[in-house]
Amino acid sequence: MNANPKYRRIYDALKKDILSGNYAVGDILPSENTLCAEYSVTRTTVRKALDELEGEGYVYRHHGKGSIVKDRRKSLGLLSVKGFSETVGSGASSRLVYQQELTWEMTSFGFEPTEKELHSKCILFCRQRFVEGAPVMVEVSAIAKEIVPGFDAGKFTDGSFFKTLSSNYLLEITGSEQIIRASMPEGSIASLLEVGEDTPILHVRVRYSTSKPGYYVYSTLYCNTSVYPLSSSHKVRS
Amino acid sequence: MNANPKYRRIYDALKKDILSGNYAVGDILPSENTLCAEYSVTRTTVRKALDELEGEGYVYRHHGKGSIVKDRRKSLGLLSVKGFSETVGSGASSRLVYQQELTWEMTSFGFEPTEKELHSKCILFCRQRFVEGAPVMVEVSAIAKEIVPGFDAGKFTDGSFFKTLSSNYLLEITGSEQIIRASMPEGSIASLLEVGEDTPILHVRVRYSTSKPGYYVYSTLYCNTSVYPLSSSHKVRS
DNA sequence: TAGTGGTCTAGACCACTGG
DNA sequence: CAGTGGTCTAGACCACTAG
Numbered sequence: 001m002n003a004n005p006k007y008r009r010i011y012d013a014l015k016k017d018i019l020s021g022n023y024a025v026g027d028i029l030p031s032e033n034t035l036c037a038e039y040s041v042t043r044t045t046v047r048k049a050l051d052e053l054e055g056e057g058y059v060y061r062h063h064g065k066g067s068i069v070k071d072r073r074k075s076l077g078l079l080s081v082k083g084f085s086e087t088v089g090s091g092a093s094s095r096l097v098y099q100q101e102l103t104w105e106m107t108s109f110g111f112e113p114t115e116k117e118l119h120s121k122c123i124l125f126c127r128q129r130f131v132e133g134a135p136v137m138v139e140v141s142a143i144a145k146e147i148v149p150g151f152d153a154g155k156f157t158d159g160s161f162f163k164t165l166s167s168n169y170l171l172e173i174t175g176s177e178q179i180i181r182a183s184m185p186e187g188s189i190a191s192l193l194e195v196g197e198d199t200p201i202l203h204v205r206v207r208y209s210t211s212k213p214g215y216y217v218y219s220t221l222y223c224n225t226s227v228y229p230l231s232s233s234h235k236v237r238s
Numbered sequence: 239m240n241a242n243p244k245y246r247r248i249y250d251a252l253k254k255d256i257l258s259g260n261y262a263v264g265d266i267l268p269s270e271n272t273l274c275a276e277y278s279v280t281r282t283t284v285r286k287a288l289d290e291l292e293g294e295g296y297v298y299r300h301h302g303k304g305s306i307v308k309d310r311r312k313s314l315g316l317l318s319v320k321g322f323s324e325t326v327g328s329g330a331s332s333r334l335v336y337q338q339e340l341t342w343e344m345t346s347f348g349f350e351p352t353e354k355e356l357h358s359k360c361i362l363f364c365r366q367r368f369v370e371g372a373p374v375m376v377e378v379s380a381i382a383k384e385i386v387p388g389f390d391a392g393k394f395t396d397g398s399f400f401k402t403l404s405s406n407y408l409l410e411i412t413g414s415e416q417i418i419r420a421s422m423p424e425g426s427i428a429s430l431l432e433v434g435e436d437t438p439i440l441h442v443r444v445r446y447s448t449s450k451p452g453y454y455v456y457s458t459l460y461c462n463t464s465v466y467p468l469s470s471s472h473k474v475r476s
Numbered sequence: 477t478a479g480t481g482g483t484c485t486a487g488a489c490c491a492c493t494g495g
Numbered sequence: 496c497a498g499t500g501g502t503c504t505a506g507a508c509c510a511c512t513a514g
Contacts, residue, residue: 005482005483005484006483006484007483007484031498031499031500032499032500033498033499033500041484041485042484042485042486042487043486043500044282044483044484044485044486045483045484045485047500047501048483048484050500051289055293057415061499061500061501062492062493062499062500063491063492063493063499063500063501064491064492064493064494064498064499064500065492065493065494065498065499065500066493066498066499066500067499067500177469177470178469178470179467179468179469180418180440180463180467180468180469180470181440181463181464181467181468182420182421182438182439182440182441182461182463183420183438183463184438198436200420200421200422200438200439201420201438202418202419202420202440203420223420225418225419225420225421226419229417229418229419230417230418230419231415231416231417231418232415232416232418232470243501243502243503244502244503245502245503269479269480269481270480270481271479271480271481279503279504280503280504280505280506281481281505282502282503282504282505283502283503283504285481285482286502286503288481299481299482300480300481300511300512301480301481301482301510301511301512302479302480302481302510302511302512302513303480303481303511303512303513304479304480304481304512305481
């Protein structure tokens, strides 16, 4: 039951329809009861799917009206745990800058590697991200070699690291922790972002948890936020 | 039923015990069934409370083990919709820099005021935030005058804006949207943060939604992240 | 194995929004 | 008013964890 709960199917379908534009901003999704009938489930299950969408900022709920598609501004929206390709959508592309293999001691992601990870070598790779042809982000990522045999950052499914983890290695991303700073880019980052070393950069350290306990994906993001800022949304107390 | 759902009591009690240290980092909370008995509710209700805590990063759930108190690092952690005083806790203080009244047209928070808000004047105030005596954040906030009669930013309950909204005006914060950039501080901000104009600053624009439909709290934060970065955590797919 | 959290059913009553 | 989402009950079966 684990991999495919029913609410996931509903969540996936609705999200796909939102991202594809089948539901536009301001549109009201089918009511909870309608979805119950459509998917032959109870409201609890439908609401679980809608809760996820709401938590990720795709919709908001209006008591007595319905679930309404939100305007997720033109921004990178990274804080809701999705890869670059999935949040930015069309107009996005990326390029592999390098991939190498080294020991964890030589890396620094702001999080300590786990014991399990220290038993393995570390694969480090750097990607440059573009929106509409302009570089907006540089991402340095690391993952334990032993859980991704034959890993090649140049051959990602749909250009997505996370999709590749899922399809090739059955690894799912289950969450993230982020530490966010403003800083100045060092030379190599500045040139990859095509900005001067006096341009302030958003510096985000992320640790993604995976479905394999004790193993994480570490990323450091350098974002030029002058055109595309990050965005996020949260809701409290239901 | 609206103001005080049962899950809120459970949520409040657990959160209080976590913040006060009754449950330390790594501790396992009472099991869901135990909480059911203690509060005479069903698991659905208990889980709703735990879902909230998990979403705010206070605990994580370990299948087969329990709900475990998380380490919420020493950081400003603003991204989870709480005021400064509540997230930083002891060691935090703030100072009112100014408060004034003007029209919305003269403000710019990156979000458009609503029609309801435009019918009212706007109260603008600026606070300087300290951790351990050092300024780490400057916050410029705005709220519609008509929903907070007699407002005085110099006389907040416990020094907390949000607590004041709740206790004096029965206004609850129900969510937030944030836009995050890295930038250079202009002169006045730089001096309030006691940094040079060449120090990169985290620039966060926030719109908090309130329990009063159509009315928001707007804030612009300027953070010196060199010592206290922002942090956040997210979980996906349950 | 007993206990935990994860998912789900099939109901119920309520408060809110709209016509 | 009928329909919507918000909350809640009282069950159930499952997968995971630990002793």
